Amino acid sequence: MNTHTLSAALVTNRAPLNFRRAGAWLLGVLLLGAAWNRAPAADEPFDFETLRYRARMLAAKPYVAPASRVPEWLLKLSYDEHRRIRFDPAHSWWRRERLPFELQFFHPGFIIKNTVQISEIRRGEPTLIKFDPELFIYDRLERGEIPGTMGFAGFKILYPMNKPGDELGAFQGASYFRLLCQKAIYGLSARGLALNTAEPGGEEFPTFTDFWIERPEPHAKSITLYALLDSPSVAGAYRFVITPGADTVAHVKAALFFRKQVTTVGLAPLTSMFWHGENTNTQTDDFRPEVHDSDGLMLFTGAGEWLWRPVTNPTAVRVAAFSDERPRGFGLLQRDRNFENYQDLEAAYHSRPSAWVEPIGNWGAGSVRLVEIPTPDETNDNIVAFWTPRDVPPVGEPLVYEYRLHWFTEQIHPPAGYTVSTRHGRTKTHEPELERFHLDFAGPYLNNQSADPAIEPVVTVGDGAKLAHATVQKNPFNGTWRVAFAIRPDGSGRPVELRCFLRKSPHVLTETWSYLWQP
Structure with a gap:
């Protein structure tokens, strides 16, 4: 490559x-810094340090690719057949308890042959959520034998952000x-x-191979989950504290x-x-x-x-x-x-x-x-x-x-100001050999500012071309400021790094627009 x-x-x-x-x-x-070297005691609650120790012990051993637990008949399903298997919303995890967050699980099959093990943490004690066909609707599919140890293809989290039953996210x-x-x-x-x-x-x-999800309290505003990662080169421990809203934040x-x-x-x-x-x-x-x-x-x-x-x-x-x-x-x-x-x-x-x-x-x-x-x-x-x-x-x-x-x-x-559009092209009638760029900048100050000759574009052109000319003008139709500049390639065929921002000396009025022009 x-x-x-x-x-x-x-x-x-x-x-x-x-x-x-x-x-x-x-x-x-x-x-x-240094690794945490103390093994957790058997009666200690599950937390990030418990998982971190497990990841360290896993990384100390040679990598072993996990064997698929998915039966052959599930892997032979077509795309449309696999889509007919749906999680039954009536069995959403924590729905009966009317907790603010709920879980639903993805069914393995088709091309999904690797599964994850998912556990619920309650009062610091993890309990495996075993695969159960009763959680799913098979829509007239002839169902073969499914081992309870198969695991799931992943899971989704529900939370009423806009209305009940909304999806907050998915791990798959x-x-x-x-x-x-x-x-x-x-x-x-x-x-x-x-x-x-x-x-x-x-x-x-x-790959995330195992998940542990804390059972939320009745009035919880966040949900916490842990994941064990494994691959030929690395093992890792992860903790996610997810808080939904207009700005959904995952503290990782x-x-x-x-x-x-x-x-x-x-x-x-x-x-x-x-x-x-x-x-x-x-x-x-x-x-x-x-x-x-x-x-x-x-x-x-x-x-x-x-x-x-x-x-x-x-x-x-x-x-x-x-x-x-x-x-x-x-x-x-x-x-x-x-x-x-x-x-x-x-x-x-x-x-x-x-x-x-x-x-x-x-x-x-x-x-x-x-x-x-x-x-x-x-x-x-x-x-x-x-x-x-x-x-x-x-x-x-x-x-x-x-x-x-x-x-x-x-x-x-x-x-300050920010870029709202980037346009690039040529003209067929006037200086057709030039590459032309039109950038529109917006922002509270710029939008409220009338035409001002002290506002200037600062354009930087890297190796492979030269700046031919640059102008800036107030757009009277939407309040933005448009920078129009053209570059003259040197014929080398090299990619050209471009940068631009607006300045009213000594103040910088916008972010820096950065672009790679590829001949």
Whole structure:
């Protein structure tokens, strides 16, 4: 796999954070230290340290791929046959007790041959939830024998965010999970861990093999669950404390123990889909103007810079690395919330959530990596973003870290202006050899500001092209500010890094727009 690795330089001319959770920003401690060596006593309640010890013991042994417990007749089901197996809502876990959260389980079969074991924790004591066919509706399928030890394909969490029976989230497949906030539908996914993403030799997908879920109290506003992760290279312990709302927040704590050195460790990975949008002009024969779960990567660096990188559907795999130290946040966002720009009543891409990673403590030096993979349609997740630390502990030493993972539709924005659209193309009549970019910036100050000649665009063009000209003007129709600039390629065919922000000296008025133009 040929990838083009980029390095995005950082600047330090950004305003301080102005976020509704700023008072809680950077709480906690990132611990990169010695392993916890004491085995838990038999009568101690189950908690994160119990699971951390189990992960450490697991990593000390050679990896053993789990054998499938799924009967052959289930694996021979067709896609449509497997879909006919449905969880019976009447058997939702904790429904009879009228608890605020409920669980439903996914049935193995078809291509799902690996299962997870799920336990309920009550007063610190875990009890396995055994697979029971009575939990499911088989819709006239001829049912074969099913062992009680089979386990489940995953589970979903219900919570009345908008109305009773709403889905809060689901954990299913490898270490993937998705959460929802109020007024949102499922979109991008998160993962527990990414290993060797876009590296030669292929990616390794660690798997959550076991879950423990605390029984919620009658008036609980959060639900806590634990997960054991395993793969050929690493074993890990995870704790999720999930609080639903307009901003659904998962407080994640993890401890990783590596069996061997890994080329690329991806912490807090996010996975999304981008087929086409306003910044692409490829022919798709699609009736919808835009189709994507996320339209950009946003970063808030340790140096105080806000940066926006529109994502795209490239012609070849691309990897961008944004070097940083003590990162304050990053995420894949769906900024465009205008239905008119999607025209899809079924998929409702304008209602897909954004996800934002808020590190807790000092994550040290490393980089946020953005991987963009070509996709021919909307059925493939082709965008990945994660933090890769510069220094990973040696084999046997723990990597312990924490973060808050926000899911929302009401956007997190920089305190100053931000990019609302990116358009790219050429003209056929005037200077057709130039590549042209039109960027629209918005924000409270900019939208209320009348035309001002002191506001200027600052455009930086990397190797492979030269800036031909740049202008900025107030858009009288919607209050935004449009930067129009053109670059002249040097004919080398090299990808060109572009950056732009608005300035009214000495003040920076917007985030930094960052883009890779591929000849």
